[in-house]
Amino acid sequence: xxxxxxRNRERIVEAALGLFTERGAGVxxxxxxxxxxxxxxxxxxxxxxxxxxxxxxxxSTLTVLRDHLRAGAAEQVPRWEVLLSMVxxxxxxxxxxxxxxxxxxxxxxxxxxxxxxxxxxxxDIVEQAQQEGSLRRDLTPEQVVGLLNVxxxxxxxxxxxxxxxxxxxxxxxxxx
Amino acid sequence: xxxxxxRNRERIVEAALGLFTERGAGVxxxxxxxxxxxxxxxxxxxxxxxxxxxxxxxxSTLTVLRDHLRAGAAEQVPRWEVLLSMVxxxxxxxxxxxxxxxxxxxxxxxxxxxxxxxxxxxxDIVEQAQQEGSLRRDLTPEQVVGLLNVxxxxxxxxxxxxxxxxxxxxxxxxxx
Amino acid sequence: xxxxxxRNRERIVEAALGLFTERGAGVxxxxxxxxxxxxxxxxxxxxxxxxxxxxxxxxSTLTVLRDHLRAGAAEQVPRWEVLLSMVxxxxxxxxxxxxxxxxxxxxxxxxxxxxxxxxxxxxDIVEQAQQEGSLRRDLTPEQVVGLLNVxxxxxxxxxxxxxxxxxxxxxxxxxx
Amino acid sequence: xxxxxxRNRERIVEAALGLFTERGAGVxxxxxxxxxxxxxxxxxxxxxxxxxxxxxxxxSTLTVLRDHLRAGAAEQVPRWEVLLSMVxxxxxxxxxxxxxxxxxxxxxxxxxxxxxxxxxxxxDIVEQAQQEGSLRRDLTPEQVVGLLNVxxxxxxxxxxxxxxxxxxxxxxxxxx
DNA sequence: TATGAATGAGGATTCATTCAT
DNA sequence: AATGAATGAATCCTCATTCAT
Numbered sequence: 001x002x003x004x005x006x007r008n009r010e011r012i013v014e015a016a017l018g019l020f021t022e023r024g025a026g027v028x029x030x031x032x033x034x035x036x037x038x039x040x041x042x043x044x045x046x047x048x049x050x051x052x053x054x055x056x057x058x059x060s061t062l063t064v065l066r067d068h069l070r071a072g073a074a075e076q077v078p079r080w081e082v083l084l085s086m087v088x089x090x091x092x093x094x095x096x097x098x099x100x101x102x103x104x105x106x107x108x109x110x111x112x113x114x115x116x117x118x119x120x121x122x123x124d125i126v127e128q129a130q131q132e133g134s135l136r137r138d139l140t141p142e143q144v145v146g147l148l149n150v151x152x153x154x155x156x157x158x159x160x161x162x163x164x165x166x167x168x169x170x171x172x173x174x175x176x
Numbered sequence: 177x178x179x180x181x182x183r184n185r186e187r188i189v190e191a192a193l194g195l196f197t198e199r200g201a202g203v204x205x206x207x208x209x210x211x212x213x214x215x216x217x218x219x220x221x222x223x224x225x226x227x228x229x230x231x232x233x234x235x236s237t238l239t240v241l242r243d244h245l246r247a248g249a250a251e252q253v254p255r256w257e258v259l260l261s262m263v264x265x266x267x268x269x270x271x272x273x274x275x276x277x278x279x280x281x282x283x284x285x286x287x288x289x290x291x292x293x294x295x296x297x298x299x300d301i302v303e304q305a306q307q308e309g310s311l312r313r314d315l316t317p318e319q320v321v322g323l324l325n326v327x328x329x330x331x332x333x334x335x336x337x338x339x340x341x342x343x344x345x346x347x348x349x350x351x352x
Numbered sequence: 353x354x355x356x357x358x359r360n361r362e363r364i365v366e367a368a369l370g371l372f373t374e375r376g377a378g379v380x381x382x383x384x385x386x387x388x389x390x391x392x393x394x395x396x397x398x399x400x401x402x403x404x405x406x407x408x409x410x411x412s413t414l415t416v417l418r419d420h421l422r423a424g425a426a427e428q429v430p431r432w433e434v435l436l437s438m439v440x441x442x443x444x445x446x447x448x449x450x451x452x453x454x455x456x457x458x459x460x461x462x463x464x465x466x467x468x469x470x471x472x473x474x475x476d477i478v479e480q481a482q483q484e485g486s487l488r489r490d491l492t493p494e495q496v497v498g499l500l501n502v503x504x505x506x507x508x509x510x511x512x513x514x515x516x517x518x519x520x521x522x523x524x525x526x527x528x
Numbered sequence: 529x530x531x532x533x534x535r536n537r538e539r540i541v542e543a544a545l546g547l548f549t550e551r552g553a554g555v556x557x558x559x560x561x562x563x564x565x566x567x568x569x570x571x572x573x574x575x576x577x578x579x580x581x582x583x584x585x586x587x588s589t590l591t592v593l594r595d596h597l598r599a600g601a602a603e604q605v606p607r608w609e610v611l612l613s614m615v616x617x618x619x620x621x622x623x624x625x626x627x628x629x630x631x632x633x634x635x636x637x638x639x640x641x642x643x644x645x646x647x648x649x650x651x652d653i654v655e656q657a658q659q660e661g662s663l664r665r666d667l668t669p670e671q672v673v674g675l676l677n678v679x680x681x682x683x684x685x686x687x688x689x690x691x692x693x694x695x696x697x698x699x700x701x702x703x704x
Numbered sequence: 705t706a707t708g709a710a711t712g713a714g715g716a717t718t719c720a721t722t723c724a725t
Numbered sequence: 726a727a728t729g730a731a732t733g734a735a736t737c738c739t740c741a742t743t744c745a746t
Contacts, residue, residue, distance in 0.1 A: 004725080041717095163322070217744090226741065357708085392712075402737075502679070519694055530726095558719075578720065
């Protein structure tokens with residue numbers, strides 16, 4: 001792939017991610033192309049249709065998250081710290097897209113695999129955090145994943161905004 | 177207004193609210209009319225355009241909430257109980273609509289008035305809850321309102337789902 | 353269905369048939385709508401998409417042909433006359449559309465049924481014409497149908513143009 | 529012109545002719561280039577636009593036909609044989625393209641000249657065939673050309689298919 | 705007054721054509 | 726010179742809104 005083509009592809013993904021984050025999934029292809037400084041045609045050369053673009057964004061976002069979690073899993077720090085790091089990583093990234101796309105395509109294989117891996121990694125971290133005594137014990141890993149999803153994967157979320165703070169406090173294991 | 181006209185208007189609001197709750201803000205006017213058992217023409221007789229319908233839903237939802245809060249404010253129970261009651265009231269009602277509508281019209285006067293009143297009532301309740309020692313003290317009333325909005329005013333929220341539970345725990349004043 | 357709606361529907365079919373006949377299957381929906389004196393939206397209210405419009409035209413054309421053949425089959429005249437009558441009926445009607453549609457949808461059930469019925473009727477007529485000694489015997493009914501299709505179902509065909517005349521002469525049984 | 533350039537040009541014409549024959553005039557430039565094993569850019573280096581490519585195909589097809597007719601005209605065989613030879617030559621070549629192209633450009637000079645020459649040659653052959661008593665006399669040369677055009681210059685036509693056979697029989701002079 | 709048909713602007717997508725590599 | 730990426734006008738289709746019945 002030519003250098004400029006790769007650069008354009010990246011610009012498109014960035015522009016789309018930015019616009020989706022700010023204004024939701026309703027943004028038009030024209031606008032995305034314009035925001036990337038390109039014509040629609042170019043956008044469609046890189047992504048055969050709207051679905052494909054969204055799929056790419058989803059995969060890219062999920063891949064980065066998975067890599068982050070893998071790295072965290074390997075570190076020698078309390079699991080609670082790993083959770084915090086993930087919260088900081090996700091805050092403001094509308095991963096939410098992934099579940100609430102209007103175009104909710106029958107999730108692609110790659111996407112499903114990524115999601116399964118992420119859930120696996122997070123599940124382990126959650127269990128270990130519960131065992132180390134930092135995370136409350138009355139929630140299943142799935143529930144934790146689910147609530148993190150709503151709480152931090154929304155447009156405008158910040159790692160230190162009130163909802164995130166309160167939620168983290170609510171997640172801490174109660175003093176014995 | 178004739179009895180049947182009023183009935184039709186109510187049906188429309190109900191249908192629209194239901195559809196928006198279930199399927200998000202993308203529902204078409206045709207669908208709403210159909211769900212209300214009416215023709216589009218009738219819908220437009222009651223509401224000059226989409227904006228007006230959404231405004232009406234917003235006002236109606238907000239009015240009910242305000243009334244609920246007024247009632248709560250007058251009761252002789254701990255303020256924490258009043259907050260709980262509000263959480264139960266809101267859970268699953270996508271009041272969120274109000275802030276995240278794509279058609280976020282420059283908020284109408286009536287709506288602004290309602291929102292101000294609700295914020296006022298909630299502000300009082302929050303402050304009193306903080307004074308009675310049940311609610312943590314490091315948040316302003318506005319912040320509490322904001323986080324409640326995200327946490328409970330979303331499609332599918334329930335008063336006893338993990339996010340709500342955790343958030344309420346996180347809101348409790350820490351043991352001294 | 354309201355009177356005006358029915359009228360519009362007919363206008364659309366007529367306009368589309370006319371344009372397809374004159375200029376082939378590439379005509380745009382906009383043009384068809386305009387030729388019918390309507391907006392595109394109206395066209396799409398009557399036919400959910402291009403395919404549906406073409407299907408309708410096909411069915412309508414085939415139905416008329418089938419009725420013509422049924423009537424002919426029942427008449428007490430030489431089969432050769434019936435064939436002539438069909439030739440006159442088809443000439444200039446681009447039934448050809450039916451086989452050469454770019455959008456060659458997997459033929460609808462109704463269409464397949466019509467085509468089978470037409471082939472059945474024509475097959476009988478052809479066989480009987482061969483028996484009465486008016487039609488040459490070295491062709492199967494399918495072949496006769498096929499060549500009639502090319503020869504008379506094309507834009508601009510006329511029942512008395514040279515190709516039709518020559519073809520009919522070529523079809524006559526040779527003098528014994 | 530360099531040898532490889534000439535080879536590329538020929539490949540393009542062949543590919544385009546093949547695709548038009550098989551799938552009609554709707555084939556995209558990209559596809560043609562690909563079928564020729566080249567990039568679009570190269571295609572456009574040889575032909576400034578779609579029109580030019582089609583014009584080239586037309587001219588090339590017509591030139592071959594003219595040469596065939598010239599050769600036939602010079603031969604010492606019955607004119608009926610020459611007609612048969614031409615039918616065999618044309619069958620399955622959608623010369624039809626020439627008249628029914630959507631892009632029916634105002635025929636180029638070269639093309640008009642070729643067509644006139646072809647009509648001239650064919651006209652002579654037809655007249656002589658009528659004089660030698662093999663071809664029916666009630667048709668003008670133009671009419672003969674026209675019907676041959678429809679009957680044999682269509683995708684899939686074969687020199688021995690039913691339509692061609694019947695048509696040739698219909699063209700024979702009736703026994704006296 | 706209620707209905708649902710008609711309208712047309714707007715969004716997705718394709719493809720002939722141009723241009724940077 | 727060859728390649729294939731970029732462009733944008735044109736086409737299909739949707740849906741908020743208007744209007745005839």
